[in-house]
Amino acid sequence: GESVGLHLPTLSVQEGDNSIINCAYSNSASDYFIWYKQESGKGPQFIIDIRSNMDKRQGQRVTVLLNKTVKHLSLQIAATQPGDSAVYFCAVRVSGGYNKLIFGAGTRLAVHP
Amino acid sequence: NAGVMQNPRHLVRRRGQEARLRCSPMKGHSHVYWYRQLPEEGLKFMVYLQKENIIDESGMPKERFSAEFPKEGPSILRIQQVVRGDSAAYFCASSPPKENTEAFFGQGTRLTVV
Numbered sequence: 001g002e003s004v005g006l007h008l009p010t011l012s013v014q015e016g017d018n019s020i021i022n023c024a025y026s027n028s029a030s031d032y033f034i035w036y037k038q039e040s041g042k043g044p045q046f047i048i049d050i051r052s053n054m055d056k057r058q059g060q061r062v063t064v065l066l067n068k069t070v071k072h073l074s075l076q077i078a079a080t081q082p083g084d085s086a087v088y089f090c091a092v093r094v095s096g097g098y099n100k101l102i103f104g105a106g107t108r109l110a111v112h113p
Numbered sequence: 114n115a116g117v118m119q120n121p122r123h124l125v126r127r128r129g130q131e132a133r134l135r136c137s138p139m140k141g142h143s144h145v146y147w148y149r150q151l152p153e154e155g156l157k158f159m160v161y162l163q164k165e166n167i168i169d170e171s172g173m174p175k176e177r178f179s180a181e182f183p184k185e186g187p188s189i190l191r192i193q194q195v196v197r198g199d200s201a202a203y204f205c206a207s208s209p210p211k212e213n214t215e216a217f218f219g220q221g222t223r224l225t226v227v
Binding site: 032036041042043044045046049089091096097098099100101102104106 | 144146148153155156158161168169171204206208212213215216217218219220221
């Protein structure tokens with residue numbers, strides 16, 4: 001079955017630095033990948049997504065990179081701010097066109113002033 | 114346009130009682146998903162419903178758990194005879210009636226079984 005894992009459980013960065021959060025997935029048939037941000041006591045908030053026919057997608061201060069060869073996904077946050085402190089999850093959609101998602105365990109990002 | 118609304122936000126039940134969790138999807142969304150999150154873990158898919166239909170319940174425990182999404186009213190996740198291991202955050206997400214569209218999550222219901 002599908003599994004999604006993260007390389008680092010906690011990431012501490014200085015304010016203004018760039019952050020990189022990594023994620024590995026196991027099913028090469030996965031076609032849609034999403035990054036979510038979850039603040040304490042809240043639900044997951046969509047950050048950025050990417051489909052399997054792309055290898056890079058950029059948003060506002062965030063970039064997602066997809067390496068299908070090694071089944072690896074990363075989220076890059078530029079100029080990290082204290083408000084970026086949260087737990088970040090990657091999620092992979094199981095094929096079928098609907099939102100049955102397999103979530104990774106999460107990486108906690110701590111931004112220090 | 115209000116987001117996905119879940120209530121209650123916090124629910125405390127004694128072992129053996131029933132828990133009912135409610136989810137009102139975003140306006141125009143007819144697809145609802147329920148996920149469970151244990152502390153320090155990612156979300157786990159439970160069930161996917163459309164109006165009056167359960168489409169995929171592959172993540173639902175075989176006993177004590179049920180879900181519905183009636184024609185009128187919110188989606189309900191029902192847990193009968195709760196046990197301590199049911200303590201978790203339960204999240205609902207909704208999406209429009211189209212394939213390959215993003216799902217939006219509610220703020221969750223935190224269930225504590227004492």
